[in-house]
Amino acid sequence: MRKFTLALSLAALLPMASQAQRYLGIANSNWSGTNGVYLNPANLGDSRHKFTIDLFSVNVGINNSLTKIQAYDAVNGLLSDDSANLGKYIIPSGNDKFNILAMGEVRGPGAMISLGAKHGIAITTRVRSMFQFNDFNSVLAKNLLDNEYAPTSTNKFKSDAFNWTQNTWAEVGLSYGGVIYEKEKHAVKGGITLRYLKGVGYTAITSDNLDGEYQTTQTDPILRIYNTNLHYGTAGISVGSGLDASKITDYFTAKNTGGGVGADLGFVYEFRPKYKDNLYDMDNKTGIMDRSKPSYKLRISAAVTDIGSINYKTGNKVINFANKTSAPADIKGSELANRVNDYQSLVSYLDSRGIAGDSGTGTQKTKLKLPTMLMIGADYHAVKNLY
Template sequence: MRILNFMVFLFLINMASAQNYYGYLSDNYSGLHGVTLNPANLTGSKLRTEVNLASVNASVNNDYFYTDFGSLFEGSDIGDDQFNAAENNNFAISADIMGPSFMFNLSPKHSIGVITRARAFFNINEIKGELFDAFEDDFDSANDFSLNEDEFTSTLHGWAEIGVAYARTLINNEQHYLKGGVTLKYLRGLGNAYAKGTNLSVDYDADGFTPEVGTITTTGLIEYGSSQGISQNEDDSDFEFESDASGYGADIGFIYEWRPAPSDLDDESRSNYKLKLGVSITDIGSIDYEGAEANTYDITNSIDENTFESEEDFEDKLNNLYTRIATEDFTKVKLPTALHITADYNLDSQFFINLRSDLSLRKANELNTNKIDNAVVVTPRFERKWFSFYLP
């Protein structure tokens, strides 16, 4: 399946460079990466100038599979007890590549920057774990089972963006410092696909037509839409992204610093605050896909598992095995808009404690929209100009 292959592609990115920006984005020397969390970080930065050539961040989050550090390091086999097939399981895969970018201070109060990024998100929201098991295994089971699914949604979206960031100091007196910033983005869609299942029922008879071939009986509706912007070369070796989709987006943020006695703080760390509070909203906006199509299928049917497995592509399964009952155009794909609130407490100019809260402003069941995972992260931090250590 094209979509499944693309998911694997994202997963391999994560395995190749598995790192997370938690902790680092709140560092006073995070530079351009800190601007992606809050544009106000651009001005008053401890880096007067920065040039980024390339950096990669990726993550895979879920509440379906879990393990511990000991098992990872020991190379232990994965057991059935490490899978949590719940009533509503959720998956979120993301990849973020920052390309050539730069920032510099125009003056002590004004700073600008240009940031280029390529990003991809994949979400599965509120799917029954048993249904995910069945689809993942292509209904290759020796046991009968029946299950019902009220509703689940899934969205895959990739896009590139170029942003122009500006920030300035708004208030600067002896104890109080306030700055604000905004990043305006031009967005280029790389490809989009989404699916929504409603009132699904799946009944699997392992004996089926013959003892060796099971029968899959289904009812319900599946809505599936694709921009047709994600494809593979004939040799299946490379991905091609073809789309005329575009749009506009923005990030906006403010940061307040309390500086009760700046002269008493170690100047080496250049962190002349005792408490720093930040609030920002990122990924405001959407991308329009011209000519994208969404189809609704009635999946009421009873078929043998060999026939189901013979259709390798998810879209082929829908078109060849079930009944299309409606077709409509869709154009707009919303970005994963999120609210970020941070608090950074300076213990002694080298040691900090950071509290960061990330809250999705997109609902889990919002159609054809990606979302971040809600999170609250506490991070002790040791910070110097050329070296920092974080423990999120």
């Protein structure tokens, strides 16, 4: 089965592709099934589905500031099975710092069932991967990510606190949603999702300071580091070269990785000015709501998703890097990029270049927080079937 290169896949994740895969046109509706659970678990309440089963789907997306995505080249690279790196398609705009949060997920088997007219439960499974730069220096990023990067002149940089994180995990979620208030024109629904998180693997770099310059005076350009204080950690299965679709089940059963608990919490408000049009009488009962018809004029959704964290402890490797002496350390960008996901290879390489590390293998744990988000949406019934 084809192996999807993580860097290339995330580079090609355009915002419009992300929205299409999230089914935003229906994900906040009463017909969303399990698709709406990922945005707001309250969508399970008053669902028009009695029972649904999910088999497989893929969702990808990227959020960034101060960068430009070469969308056309990224898509062509993905379709041609090009193994090019992330930096080839994500170009900093020239500002000193920028942020990127790219995510990809494979949604596995899942199901939802309605418990009467007002309540519902669901079980979902996913494998997710997150790639994040925070306050990252643009020159350093190009050097790390693009093996073909060759500036025409010397570029000096001074980077203060920043972090880079790559985290992949599997999860199993149990969700509940229901109508908690319903009277005439107004209805409120609430929902919660609890997830067991299975950490697959992570790599993280945080920096207190990093001063250097990119030298182009030689045939093979180098990154010259004058002063640095970096903290590096890694554990679990290395997925830096890509997510292998044939090993999805292995990510759920992998031993000696990380674990944790996550949650989503959400509410939905519906304004129903014409609620009387949906009422009918039958079998000596009056005022029965016909839930097969559209019920709201305005619908507002609010949810906090991905509350929680993953703890990596067993096999966790943590190390602090700093210049050995006052002399600068010369590093080749392509050599560093090839080793950043391999702990022992990275330590040996940096030591040979004048950057020493003090480490404690298997003696520390690392907590990685989930990418918590506040999701707010609105759905307005304009005319007939137009929302």
